[in-house]
Amino acid sequence: MTVELEIPYNVHARPETGLYNAKLGVWLFLASEVMLFGALFSSLILIRTSAEHWPRGWEEGLNIPLATLNTFILIASSVTVVLAWANFRLGNVKRGRLLLLATLACGFGFMIIKTIEYYAKFTAVPPHLPSTSNFFALYFTMTGLHGLHVLGGMILFAYLSGPGFKMWEKEPERYVNRIEVVGLYWHFVDLVWIFLFPTLYLL
Amino acid sequence: MSEHIASEHVSAEEAIADSVVPNPMHHNDPEHIRKEIRVYLTVFGSLAVLTIATVAVSYLHLDVRWAILVALSIACVKGFLVAGYFMHMLSEKKLIYAVLALTVFFFAMLLWGPWGHHYDTFGR
Numbered sequence: 001m002t003v004e005l006e007i008p009y010n011v012h013a014r015p016e017t018g019l020y021n022a023k024l025g026v027w028l029f030l031a032s033e034v035m036l037f038g039a040l041f042s043s044l045i046l047i048r049t050s051a052e053h054w055p056r057g058w059e060e061g062l063n064i065p066l067a068t069l070n071t072f073i074l075i076a077s078s079v080t081v082v083l084a085w086a087n088f089r090l091g092n093v094k095r096g097r098l099l100l101l102a103t104l105a106c107g108f109g110f111m112i113i114k115t116i117e118y119y120a121k122f123t124a125v126p127p128h129l130p131s132t133s134n135f136f137a138l139y140f141t142m143t144g145l146h147g148l149h150v151l152g153g154m155i156l157f158a159y160l161s162g163p164g165f166k167m168w169e170k171e172p173e174r175y176v177n178r179i180e181v182v183g184l185y186w187h188f189v190d191l192v193w194i195f196l197f198p199t200l201y202l203l
Numbered sequence: 204m205s206e207h208i209a210s211e212h213v214s215a216e217e218a219i220a221d222s223v224v225p226n227p228m229h230h231n232d233p234e235h236i237r238k239e240i241r242v243y244l245t246v247f248g249s250l251a252v253l254t255i256a257t258v259a260v261s262y263l264h265l266d267v268r269w270a271i272l273v274a275l276s277i278a279c280v281k282g283f284l285v286a287g288y289f290m291h292m293l294s295e296k297k298l299i300y301a302v303l304a305l306t307v308f309f310f311a312m313l314l315w316g317p318w319g320h321h322y323d324t325f326g327r
Contacts, residue, residue: 018296027299031306038313046317056267068258072251079247082289086240090233187289194281198274202261 011173026181030188037192040142044199047134055135057201061124062139063117067201070113071193074150077106078190081157081183088176093168100161100179103186107154114147139200146196149189156182246288253281 008014009021017024048054058064084099121128121136130140160178167175230236257277265273287293292303 017298019298024298024302027302031302034306034310035313038310042313042316045314049317058261064258064261068254071254075247075250075254078285078289079243082243083240086236086243089231090236184290187285190289191282191285194285195275195278198257198261198278202257202274203267203271 011171011177020177022177022181023184026184030184033188037142037145040138040145041195041199044138044142047138051134055133056203060128060135060139061121062201063120064201066113066117067197070110071197073106073109073113074190074193077103077110078187080106081179081186085176085179085183088168088172088179096179097161097165100157104154104157104161107150107157110150111147111154114143114150142196142200146189146192149192153182153186153189156185242288246284250281250284253277253284 007021011020013020080099080102084096084103087093087096087099118140126132128136130137160175160182164178165175167178257274260273260277261270264270292299
């Protein structure tokens, strides 16, 4: 007789919490993420309010049209992931998977545009580097950390729409929950950008 | 969807959870999900309009105080839409609110922190 060790409460809610464990786990992780980005926003406020002069984003040559396009891309990707979740629950597997791939494509789009922006900064004369000024130090640190989060999300979507998809056949509810928690993470990444965009580019 | 579940072995824990309702926050009847989808699309439209608004206001080159007030107000509304509807915070479990209440408190401390720097110079 073999003994199967199952991870508890990854489908059904744990009675004490009313939540399946992954969901509580991802919210705790997001709480730590709020503190991580919060520390950077706090630094930005400190450095900016201490400076005699602080440039507005456009004065430093930040590309507002491209960043606006990136904002649209991230918002669209938040919608595609939440629609993927809804479609899997409806049993529209094909559409759900396509929406996951669309989310991944949005991630690619965001990173390509970010690369174009970074390239323009590095190749400007004189170049704009993290060491150029406090403004660019903060710009590169904050957008760089955010970009790493986008990259992390892309890996998750590539996995869930690729090799990780086979879970749907055996444990559809668990798979749907995975989409939900990855979605929560992705919406958080979108949320951070919603504040980063005006703070760095427009103000 | 439950008929897809492969495991025939229902553990005691699962039996309890089942009696509690698997995912109480997620109504899985198709009509409800379709309604959700309409909400998501409406939120998407609102976020797009607010993004255009925040960029349009930035081209007015307002005084920096007003620019910060307007841009961050719009960002807060957008943040509320994403957290409230996409992340379902408007209909979450108490435990998540408790976690977030702590997060909000410590986040507020982080944003309040920089003011300590200015206390040194107040009144001088």
